[in-house]
Amino acid sequence: MHLESILVVDVTPVGEGLISAFIVLGGDKTAVVDPGPINGYNKLKVKLEELDVKPDYIIPTHIHLDHGGASCRLARDYPGAKIYVHPRGAKHLVDPSKLWSASKTVLGPVADAYGQPDPCEESIVFETEDGGKIDLGGLTLQFIHTPGHASHHQSIWIPEASVMLSGDSAGVVLRTNNVKVFIPTTPPPFKPDFYVSSIEKMIGFSPQYIGPTHYGIYDDAVKYLEGHLKQIKLWVDIALEVAKSGHTSPEEFLKRIKEADENALFFLENSNPIVQGSFIYTTAVGLMDYAVKTIKAS
Ligand SMILES: [Zn+2]
Numbered sequence: 651m652h653l654e655s656i657l658v659v660d661v662t663p664v665g666e667g668l669i670s671a672f673i674v675l676g677g678d679k680t681a682v683v684d685p686g687p688i689n690g691y692n693k694l695k696v697k698l699e700e701l702d703v704k705p706d707y708i709i710p711t712h713i714h715l716d717h718g719g720a721s722c723r724l725a726r727d728y729p730g731a732k733i734y735v736h737p738r739g740a741k742h743l744v745d746p747s748k749l750w751s752a753s754k755t756v757l758g759p760v761a762d763a764y765g766q767p768d769p770c771e772e773s774i775v776f777e778t779e780d781g782g783k784i785d786l787g788g789l790t791l792q793f794i795h796t797p798g799h800a801s802h803h804q805s806i807w808i809p810e811a812s813v814m815l816s817g818d819s820a821g822v823v824l825r826t827n828n829v830k831v832f833i834p835t836t837p838p839p840f841k842p843d844f845y846v847s848s849i850e851k852m853i854g855f856s857p858q859y860i861g862p863t864h865y866g867i868y869d870d871a872v873k874y875l876e877g878h879l880k881q882i883k884l885w886v887d888i889a890l891e892v893a894k895s896g897h898t899s900p901e902e903f904l905k906r907i908k909e910a911d912e913n914a915l916f917f918l919e920n921s922n923p924i925v926q927g928s929f930i931y932t933t934a935v936g937l938m939d940y941a942v943k944t945i946k947a948s
Pocket residue numbers: 714716717818863864
């Protein structure tokens with residue numbers, strides 16, 4: 651079994667169990683997928699020291715603060731480590747100033763909870779190709795470009811363990827009383843067509859396990875992905891209905907969606923500022939932004 655070689659580290663800066671970093675231990679090399687926000691970095695560092703491993707590869711699924719935020723700090727602490735990022739994200743690791751100001755606008759105080767990323771030296775940042783692979787010795791990491799949540803999103807497929815590390819491309823999944831609850835994560839500028847085709851692309855690999863950065867690794871990946879596909883279609887339809895009825899606010903969408911999908915209710919009742927500000931509210935903002943533009947254009 652290769653699943654034991656993929657460790658979930660909790661790097662949530664406020665509360666717990668919301669943001670994973672994944673340490674992937676190959677026979678020869680080690681990778682960290684999604685080092686997390688800079689304010690959760692100490693938890694990752696402690697774990698790496700405890701394991702006595704040094705990352706050779708640092709792979710953010712995308713550059714948002716809660717995934718790629720600690721990439722450059724981690725690279726600075728482990729000289730020789732290389733960062734592999736989607737081509738559209740690379741320049742924002744080298745100069746994160748625009749990313750930081752956009753994050754402050756979209757996330758408000760949650761951006762400060764995540765923390766401001768350090769810039770990276772350009773020479774250690776490498777752009778991935780869709781389908782490109784890295785060999786860790788007995789474990790392969792394959793980059794699967796999965797836009798939708800963000801244009802600069804990639805998932806990581808590990809065939810030997812049948813695990814798809816999906817970042818934010820296939821929703822936020824939490825477990826409560828042994829039941830999985832999940833919602834889409836669709837910040838502006840949200841592209842539903844890309845989001846749907848990325849989920850279909852991941853189903854095409856028939857993964858047994860799925861590792862959404864929020865949070866952990868779960869069995870029955872295909873069943874989950876198919877359920878999530880239905881869910882995103884429902885959420886987009888409801889956003890379009892809300893916009894058609896003349897409403898534009900994310901609050902109006904949230905009112906409607908909690909009646910239509912009890913998963914939404916679970917997230918709305920969670921008082922953690924990351925769940926409220928970063929997961930559910932920005933999802934509503936992205937969906938309504940898309941829906942209002944679509945209705946106006948029709
Ligand atoms: Zn995220």
